[in-house]
Amino acid sequence: xIKQFKKIxxxxxxxxNKGTSEIPSKIMPIxxxxxxxxxxxxxxxxxxxxxxxxxxxxxxxxxxxxxxxxVPIHSxxxxxxxxxxxxxxxxxxxxESVVIKADGLQTILPEISKPDISNKENFLKAVRNCxxxxxxxxxxxxxxxxxxxxxxxxxxxVNAVECEPYITCDYRAIIEDGEExxxxxxLILDNLSIPKAxxxxxxxxxxxxEKLEKLASEDDRIDVVVLKTKYPxxxxxxxIYALTGxxxxxxxxxxxxxxxxxxxxSVQTLARYCETGIPLISRRMTIDGKGxxxxxxxxxxxxxxxxxxxxxxxxxxxxxxxxxCGGPMMGMAAKDLDMPVIKxxxxxxxxxxxxxxxxxxxACIRCGRCIDACPMGLMPLTLNKYALAKMTDELxxxxxxxxxxxxxxxxxxxxxxxxxxxxRIGKELLKxxxxxxG
Amino acid sequence: MDKFIVSSSPHIKDRSRTYRIMLDVIIALxxxxxxxxxxxxxxxxxxxxxxxxxxxxxxxLFNLIAKKKHSETDLSCVVTGLILALNMPPLKSSIxxxxxxxxxxxxxxxxxxxxxxxxxxxxxxxxxxxLTASFSSLMTVYVAPFSDGVTSATPLVLVNNGNMPTxxxxxxxxxxxxxxxxxAVTLIAxxxxxxxxxxxxxxxxxxxxxxxxxxxxxxxxDLLFSILAGGLMIGAIYMATDYTTSPxxxxxxxxxxxxxxxxxxxxxxxxxxxxxxAYSLLFMNALVPLxxxxxxxxxxxxxxxx
Numbered sequence: 001x002i003k004q005f006k007k008i009x010x011x012x013x014x015x016x017n018k019g020t021s022e023i024p025s026k027i028m029p030i031x032x033x034x035x036x037x038x039x040x041x042x043x044x045x046x047x048x049x050x051x052x053x054x055x056x057x058x059x060x061x062x063x064x065x066x067x068x069x070x071v072p073i074h075s076x077x078x079x080x081x082x083x084x085x086x087x088x089x090x091x092x093x094x095x096e097s098v099v100i101k102a103d104g105l106q107t108i109l110p111e112i113s114k115p116d117i118s119n120k121e122n123f124l125k126a127v128r129n130c131x132x133x134x135x136x137x138x139x140x141x142x143x144x145x146x147x148x149x150x151x152x153x154x155x156x157x158v159n160a161v162e163c164e165p166y167i168t169c170d171y172r173a174i175i176e177d178g179e180e181x182x183x184x185x186x187l188i189l190d191n192l193s194i195p196k197a198x199x200x201x202x203x204x205x206x207x208x209x210e211k212l213e214k215l216a217s218e219d220d221r222i223d224v225v226v227l228k229t230k231y232p233x234x235x236x237x238x239x240i241y242a243l244t245g246x247x248x249x250x251x252x253x254x255x256x257x258x259x260x261x262x263x264x265x266s267v268q269t270l271a272r273y274c275e276t277g278i279p280l281i282s283r284r285m286t287i288d289g290k291g292x293x294x295x296x297x298x299x300x301x302x303x304x305x306x307x308x309x310x311x312x313x314x315x316x317x318x319x320x321x322x323x324x325c326g327g328p329m330m331g332m333a334a335k336d337l338d339m340p341v342i343k344x345x346x347x348x349x350x351x352x353x354x355x356x357x358x359x360x361x362x363a364c365i366r367c368g369r370c371i372d373a374c375p376m377g378l379m380p381l382t383l384n385k386y387a388l389a390k391m392t393d394e395l396x397x398x399x400x401x402x403x404x405x406x407x408x409x410x411x412x413x414x415x416x417x418x419x420x421x422x423x424r425i426g427k428e429l430l431k432x433x434x435x436x437x438g
Numbered sequence: 439m440d441k442f443i444v445s446s447s448p449h450i451k452d453r454s455r456t457y458r459i460m461l462d463v464i465i466a467l468x469x470x471x472x473x474x475x476x477x478x479x480x481x482x483x484x485x486x487x488x489x490x491x492x493x494x495x496x497x498x499l500f501n502l503i504a505k506k507k508h509s510e511t512d513l514s515c516v517v518t519g520l521i522l523a524l525n526m527p528p529l530k531s532s533i534x535x536x537x538x539x540x541x542x543x544x545x546x547x548x549x550x551x552x553x554x555x556x557x558x559x560x561x562x563x564x565x566x567x568x569l570t571a572s573f574s575s576l577m578t579v580y581v582a583p584f585s586d587g588v589t590s591a592t593p594l595v596l597v598n599n600g601n602m603p604t605x606x607x608x609x610x611x612x613x614x615x616x617x618x619x620x621x622a623v624t625l626i627a628x629x630x631x632x633x634x635x636x637x638x639x640x641x642x643x644x645x646x647x648x649x650x651x652x653x654x655x656x657x658x659x660d661l662l663f664s665i666l667a668g669g670l671m672i673g674a675i676y677m678a679t680d681y682t683t684s685p686x687x688x689x690x691x692x693x694x695x696x697x698x699x700x701x702x703x704x705x706x707x708x709x710x711x712x713x714x715x716a717y718s719l720l721f722m723n724a725l726v727p728l729x730x731x732x733x734x735x736x737x738x739x740x741x742x743x744x
Binding site for chain 1: 441442443444445446447448449450451452454455456458459509512514553554555556681682686687730734735736737738739740741
């Protein structure tokens with residue numbers, strides 16, 4: 001185990017609330033009905049390849065796109081397509097979707113076989129065929145990220161930081177499927193000829209770090225780096241800085257500083273696909289919050305409705321006020337239970353009055369705590385003022401687009417101002433301005 | 439269909455609140471307030487009560503008349519009232535003057551500029567300057583502790599006559615002066631409390647006092663005397679650190695505090711005025727927007743445009 005290279009600037013110490021970390025993952029039974037959206041990633045949505053009445057198998061491609069930035073969608077159950085329609089996802093995106101009535105047999109597509117991995121080209125193809133996206137919550141197609149063209153990265157950075165409170169699915173993946181993680185890392189290192197891999201993990205997950213250290217000890221290309229717990233260290237740019245001391249330039253990508261960052265669960269999923277040929281059809285999700293009784297990590301097939309999970313985990317509709325898809329710092333609130341879960345949903349938190357903070361906004365007192373908390377070196381209070389006044393020139397000047405929306409500023413604000421919310425609006429204004437000016 | 443709350447992240451917040459910060463400042467000022475009552479008896483108590491209650495009342499009335507949201511509960515008006523009271527000389531006339539001071543501080547300097555977070559000048563400093571300019575005979579006469587109202591000169595005046603009080607007397611506040619500006623010991627203790635509670639940071643007080651000490655050394659004055667005398671302690675720890683009227687960034691705070699030190703030391707050395715701290719505060723307050731403009735923080739990964 002090695003120590004972190006650099007300390008990140010700013011950031012906040014959060015209550016961890018990782019009460020589900022030591023509960024072994026369980027498997028949630030296949031629901032009767034699943035709804036699989038055609039847009040489960042950043043990039044072009046897939047075209048539906050099946051129609052009503054079609055029989056589908058587990059792992060069958062039911063949606064695909066010719067665009068580069070897109071990944072195929074597979075059926076997560078075996079059964080019959082009952083409907084194709086438009087549906088709204090938790091993040092407000094409206095997507096085509098396929099509703100499948102599961103037969104409960106989970107028959108795997110007969111043609112499925114282990115992918116042939118012999119060179120970089122067919123490795124990247126395999127990553128795409130797996131349907132892999134960033135499973136840490138971003139949902140960016142993995143084959144696009146790994147395709148660095150002629151630039152060979154110096155480091156593969158595996159993100160096991162999981163700095164959001166409540167979420168423990170990455171930690172459970174390390175404890176339960178650590179071997180696959182190391183296998184996945186080796187696969188990526190071998191096929192992309194990357195010389196070095198760092199696994200970044202925070203010191204509140206010591207047993208996870210020890211486990212990875214033991215598994216990685218035989219390969220000197222892989223090092224486990226234990227980071228001092230601080231939010232938002234799991235943000236890509238922060239993690240790269242903490243591990244290598246390199247700063248991703250504003251508006252740039254990790255590859256600009258010779259790194260590629262992959263979430264630990266993504267790496268594990270890739271290894272499993274390469275072993276079995278079964279693509280990404282289910283994932284481990286943390287179900288927590290005082291709104292549900294049976295908290296823990298569950299293997300859930302993609303397309304399962306939130307209401308089925310809620311019921312299975314003995315949810316209390318009276319108590320639950322907010323459904324968070326993701327953590328409490330960056331997660332989005334879903335408007336109802338009738339939404340399916342998709343690839344990037346790493347947690348569902350059913351929050352009650354006790355879990356949340358509802359405090360009215362008051363005037364900014366210029367205390368400057370937000371400046372100290374911002375890991376990106378921004379001045380949130382100034383940006384807030386300009387965003388509310390819609391002054392786009394000033395927003396540009398104060399580097400609004402560099403904001404990663406981690407929420408550290410809103411968290412520490414004593415006036416409880418809705419800082420991040422105003423930045424989202426400000427960013428939209430800037431984008432519109434850009435379109436207008438060509 | 440079941441509906442749930444949809445709102446922007448983050449969904450959790452820490453426990454800090456504006457009123458809690460203000461409460462900490464009030465707690466920090468309590469020892470000084472109590473000491474002033476001990477030294478100057480009931481007159482001090484009456485000044486404090488009048489000043490604080492008029493500040494709260496003026497803010498309440500302003501919000502009522504202007505039909506604004508009531509902001510008195512954030513306790514910032516209590517802080518202003520307390521600091522204003524500690525800036526008054528311990529005379530009976532100060533009881534009445536503190537009402538006028540409260541009006542200037544709260545209505546003119548704070549609320550008319552938009553309330554908390556919006557005012558350009560430190561309300562208490564501006565009110566003190568206003569009162570000194572308008573009622574100079576009542577504002578520049580001081581009484582010594584335990585003297586039952588017998589007027590006496592302040593250390594800053596005494597030093598010119600060669601009658602210096604001892605350092606210990608100055609440290610304990612046993613000298614003539616306004617209510618709270620004399621006792622360094624309680625002011626420093628309160629300052630340390632505020633730093634532990636992370637309400638203020640060390641940059642402004644240390645730089646301000648340090649600059650004054652350095653310059654008085656350069657000017658050939660008594661170093662320890664110059665930092666213990668007058669309103670430097672209360673000014674540096676409680677007034678210069680006012681969030682609204684001080685710069686936001688660390689580098690800005692250094693510039694601001696160094697400027698304050700330069701102004702105060704110069705006024706004391708070259709001017710005849712004993713109000714060095716309050717005047718420097720107002721002057722530097724006016725420069726804060728400018729300092730803020732030029733001391734922005736460096737954003738992560740910013741590359742210079744070619």
